[in-house]
Amino acid sequence: MAQSERRQEQERVNEVIDVIGEKVEKITGKKSNVKQGIVDLRKNFWDDVTVNLDENDDVYETQASIKQQAELLSERERRHGQMTKELKTLSRLQDTPYFGRIDFREEDERRSEALYIGIGSLMDAQNEDFLIYDWRAPVSSMYYDYAPGPSKYTSMDGEVRGNMTLKRQFIIREGKIKGMFDTGLTIGDSLLQAVLGGKASSQMKSIVATIQKEQNQIIRNESDRYLIVQGAAGSGKTSAALQRVAFLLYRYRKTLRSDNMMLFSPNPLFSSFISSVLPELGEENVVQTTFKDFIKDRVGNDLQLENPFDQTESCLTMIDDEQLKIRTAGIRFKASLAYRDLIDQLLETLKSKNMIFRNITFRDQVIVSKEEISNYFYALPNDQTILNRLEQVRDWLLRRLAAFSKRERKEDWVLEEAELLDKSDYASIFEKLQQQKQFSQETFDDYDREEQLLRKIVMNRRMKKMRRKVKQLDFVNCQKVYSELFYQHYADDVVPSHWDTICKSTRMRFEEGDCPWEDAVPYLYMKEKIQGRKGNQEIRHLIIDEAQDYSPAQLAYLQAAFPRCRMTILGDMNQAIYAQSLNSDTMLSEHLYKPEEVKKLTLLRSYRSTKEIMNFARAIVPDGGQIEPFDRSGKLPEWIDTSDELEKSALILEKIAAFKQNGFETFALIGKTMKECREAYRLIKDKTDVKLITQATYQFDKGFIIIPTYLAKGIEFDAAIIYDASSANYSRESEQTIFYTACTRAMHELVLLSNGEPSPFLNRIPTEHYLRT
Numbered sequence: 001m002a003q004s005e006r007r008q009e010q011e012r013v014n015e016v017i018d019v020i021g022e023k024v025e026k027i028t029g030k031k032s033n034v035k036q037g038i039v040d041l042r043k044n045f046w047d048d049v050t051v052n053l054d055e056n057d058d059v060y061e062t063q064a065s066i067k068q069q070a071e072l073l074s075e076r077e078r079r080h081g082q083m084t085k086e087l088k089t090l091s092r093l094q095d096t097p098y099f100g101r102i103d104f105r106e107e108d109e110r111r112s113e114a115l116y117i118g119i120g121s122l123m124d125a126q127n128e129d130f131l132i133y134d135w136r137a138p139v140s141s142m143y144y145d146y147a148p149g150p151s152k153y154t155s156m157d158g159e160v161r162g163n164m165t166l167k168r169q170f171i172i173r174e175g176k177i178k179g180m181f182d183t184g185l186t187i188g189d190s191l192l193q194a195v196l197g198g199k200a201s202s203q204m205k206s207i208v209a210t211i212q213k214e215q216n217q218i219i220r221n222e223s224d225r226y227l228i229v230q231g232a233a234g235s236g237k238t239s240a241a242l243q244r245v246a247f248l249l250y251r252y253r254k255t256l257r258s259d260n261m262m263l264f265s266p267n268p269l270f271s272s273f274i275s276s277v278l279p280e281l282g283e284e285n286v287v288q289t290t291f292k293d294f295i296k297d298r299v300g301n302d303l304q305l306e307n308p309f310d311q312t313e314s315c316l317t318m319i320d321d322e323q324l325k326i327r328t329a330g331i332r333f334k335a336s337l338a339y340r341d342l343i344d345q346l347l348e349t350l351k352s353k354n355m356i357f358r359n360i361t362f363r364d365q366v367i368v369s370k371e372e373i374s375n376y377f378y379a380l381p382n383d384q385t386i387l388n389r390l391e392q393v394r395d396w397l398l399r400r401l402a403a404f405s406k407r408e409r410k411e412d413w414v415l416e417e418a419e420l421l422d423k424s425d426y427a428s429i430f431e432k433l434q435q436q437k438q439f440s441q442e443t444f445d446d447y448d449r450e451e452q453l454l455r456k457i458v459m460n461r462r463m464k465k466m467r468r469k470v471k472q473l474d475f476v477n478c479q480k481v482y483s484e485l486f487y488q489h490y491a492d493d494v495v496p497s498h499w500d501t502i503c504k505s506t507r508m509r510f511e512e513g514d515c516p517w518e519d520a521v522p523y524l525y526m527k528e529k530i531q532g533r534k535g536n537q538e539i540r541h542l543i544i545d546e547a548q549d550y551s552p553a554q555l556a557y558l559q560a561a562f563p564r565c566r567m568t569i570l571g572d573m574n575q576a577i578y579a580q581s582l583n584s585d586t587m588l589s590e591h592l593y594k595p596e597e598v599k600k601l602t603l604l605r606s607y608r609s610t611k612e613i614m615n616f617a618r619a620i621v622p623d624g625g626q627i628e629p630f631d632r633s634g635k636l637p638e639w640i641d642t643s644d645e646l647e648k649s650a651l652i653l654e655k656i657a658a659f660k661q662n663g664f665e666t667f668a669l670i671g672k673t674m675k676e677c678r679e680a681y682r683l684i685k686d687k688t689d690v691k692l693i694t695q696a697t698y699q700f701d702k703g704f705i706i707i708p709t710y711l712a713k714g715i716e717f718d719a720a721i722i723y724d725a726s727s728a729n730y731s732r733e734s735e736q737t738i739f740y741t742a743c744t745r746a747m748h749e750l751v752l753l754s755n756g757e758p759s760p761f762l763n764r765i766p767t768e769h770y771l772r773t
């Protein structure tokens, strides 16, 4: 490319940066005025409000006046917030004003126009022309979708066709052009090479400058309620999902806010890993949670909920094959819609019998017995829904409680407790009586009234919790009702083998107040069908990452919990590491959705790892041949046999030292289970600086960590060492996906240690794809 052209481009960059500087100055000035306005308004809020409470009309006027003043204040605060956001974007543009340029000649136009694309848009000083187009603007889509030649985009007024005469990429840092390439079909492999060859970090980066065409389809999809993305490890699913969030926030900026979107991530570590992407794109983070936290919130404190990681750990460390078979059969059955049908059958039965209630007790005395409640419930007409009838029971119970409270108030213990009430309670009663103008200096009557009020306070306080529980329909014993499922008889072809054993262990766990993870969603489904629960109307878009970990029952539950939602569902069946997903339907199964509402896209190109690592890893999984590694070279994966512990720890330390020497910054020793990770940690913790990652770790920094596969999901490292790739560890079918997931965490180097006979998965991998020492 001619030097003169680069000079011209640099001159344009300089001009744009000047305009940005002027805008920054202008907005900063305005912002400080707005700020002063806010301070003044807050200080003098009441000066400008007319307060008059004499007559009804005056009260309304006062209210209107306060409202007007509050609106003025919040309008200014909103403007201030907007200016802060604008300044943040401008400051980013000052460093890197844009990353792309396309020259586009519209049909019927004689000249082509140069359009520059960056992370935010910028108008010229006269606010007439765009100096930079936001990457999310309709016209910018051509940058991602087309090579030079005929191209088109959809504007507000319809389709615009034309010819792209140039497509150019820039690397601009601190206002200086560091690189500039004219590109062909895909967005500059050279730029992508540079980006992917860089170091991993403890925080994911945005990919706006190098979004690929197939990723752009995910990002800009607007037509489908459920967008499913099945993508190979490292194909950019999470990246595309986050840029999609930014796109939707831009596209629907008038109606959609970041708190209307929710992202389900696989673990807290992942949440922190991705948390800087949206702010980097000038957007606020969306609501983030893990499915476990979401469910735990809903289960409440009635039951001790098992953690899904503990479930996985317990399955993976189970030595007895028969025991594992039974637990897995239970997990998989309870994740299916067939099991939900059994719950529906139970719910049907409950309309006429078997509903189980709790006694309503007070100070060890039964006020209303469960039998009485049951009789009242079943005496109500059974053409009404269960919820409807329970609401009537609730009202009846509240009346009974009120009558009881009135009676009980007279008891001696109430007065005894009243004497222990706070001074402030006495003061408030005194005030109340005075207000009622009933307190006339020390008369017998007044003391009597005071005592009544004190007794009332005691009873109200004592009964508050019980009343709340009744209002929440908590007089139904949902745990026991759910356990009923495990006392029923079903045809053999309905339930899995070993059903009796599954029933026994589930009953036992519920009796102890535990809720196994596989029962959590079915239990909630049943409980909410009985007690009712309103869906969340606030959240309008759900993004579900690692969706292969979600069962059909969990999907149905989420659909009911978020009835208005659209969903972006991303996952990889080859990384299904939970027992429920093995050879079963998951949230990625298209047929679980209405055909007209769902679209499935597939990403086959993998960007994270070198082609050597990906060639190795893809040979592990059955359809791995379809995965296309990105053409970036590195070392062959190395498989090292070592059975001696001392030798093993020396090897790990040697490898870590070599990684550091290579300039790598993040490296992980990956274990199959937490048990294995603790073992590895004990082996080397005194010899080097290393951190053990557990379920409770919410963040990780650069350096050396030890982590189990299920917590490393979605995360990447410069280099990874698989701690024990022996056949004892990785040979079952269910372990194949864990092994693949672990290997695909490495960007640049992969080392596998095996203790004894190597995993049979190694036999699937052509020998030229790794070094064996």
Ligand SMILES: Nc1ncnc2c1ncn2[C@@H]1O[C@H](COP(=O)(O)OP(=O)(O)OP(=O)(O)O)[C@@H](O)[C@H]1O
Binding pocket: 192, 195, 196, 205, 207, 210, 211, 212, 215, 231, 232, 233, 234, 235, 236, 237, 238, 239, 240, 572, 575, 607, 608, 713, 714, 715, 716, 744
């Ligand atoms: N278009 C792109 N430009 C630059 N980097 C990209 C692009 N697409 C993906 N990457 C990089 O590839 C790596 C993997 O991306 P990401 O984590 O989004 O993949 P994934 O499909 O979610 O992976 P996994 O399923 O293994 O968790 C990240 O480092 C990401 O920045």
